[in-house]
Amino acid sequence: MTDSAMGYGKQGQDHSDFSEMVLCLKTAIAEDRRPAMSSDARVKLYVLKAEQLRQQVQRGELTDLEARLALQELYVRLRQEENVERALRAL
Numbered sequence: 001m002t003d004s005a006m007g008y009g010k011q012g013q014d015h016s017d018f019s020e021m022v023l024c025l026k027t028a029i030a031e032d033r034r035p036a037m038s039s040d041a042r043v044k045l046y047v048l049k050a051e052q053l054r055q056q057v058q059r060g061e062l063t064d065l066e067a068r069l070a071l072q073e074l075y076v077r078l079r080q081e082e083n084v085e086r087a088l089r090a091l
Contacts, residue, residue: 018064022054042078049074 026047029037037043053067062070 016057016064018057018067019054021068022050025050042082046071046074046078 029043029047032038050071053062053070056062057064057067
């Protein structure tokens with residue numbers, strides 16, 4: 001996560017820190033030349049969840065902090081699943 005994602009935005013704010021972080025994330029992935037970044041199901045899920053949370057923040061349904069927490073929880077879960085898959089392939 002970027003430093004800007006760690007800021008504290010106001011609920012319902014048009015350009016919250018979380019919104020800016022999501023736009024930066026989408027840009028970084030779009031510009032990444034590695035095929036896995038654009039085709040990996042986990043990456044797609046993460047970006048879609050980030051966009052969903054961004055919309056909820058913009059509508060005032062979530063605070064920036066709540067959205068960052070939800071996205072971080074998804075990230076941890078996806079990493080754990082990836083680590084399990086990697087361990088199983090190594091057997």
